[in-house]
Amino acid sequence: MAKGYWVAAYRAIHDPDRLAAYGALVGPVVSAAGGRFLVRGGEVYAFEAGLKQRTVVVEFPSFEQALAAYQSEAYQAALAVLGDGAERDARVVAGVND
Template identity: 60%
Template sequence: MAKTYWIGTYRAVTDPDKLAAYAKLAGPAIAAGGGTFLVRGVPAKTYEAGLNQRTVVIVFDSLEQAVAAHDSPAYQEALAALGNGAERDIRLVEGV
């Protein structure tokens, strides 16, 4: 079974306080769902389109585990705390 990578990029943060409230809840919710943070921060260097966006990469043992973590009540609570505090894109990608 291929590992799955949860990749998130932040196009804009409109409310840092809401983002902080989200992070306080999301980290434990993702860890409880079996996720391990591999990357969290702003790129050290960008190429191609050069978008210098905050990026998060989390690894899960499977796609099912990643989906379950995202859909869990604990993570949904974190999303509610974030509200409209950031414009983001999250993708779940299976490894090769």
């Protein structure tokens, strides 16, 4: 079974306080869904057509669990707290089957 991933690149952060409040809520949601942060901000070098943006990658045991976590009531509540505090390119993707 392929793992699932949340991948988000932050195009702009408009309100750092809202982002921090969102971040405090997301950790428990991710843990409860069996996920773990692989990348959460940090140093970025962008190549080719890439942009130097804050990037977050979260790994889940399966694509289905990643999607369910994103669609969960708890995560949607966290997103409501973030609101327009950041502009992101976010997606749920399936990993490669080994």
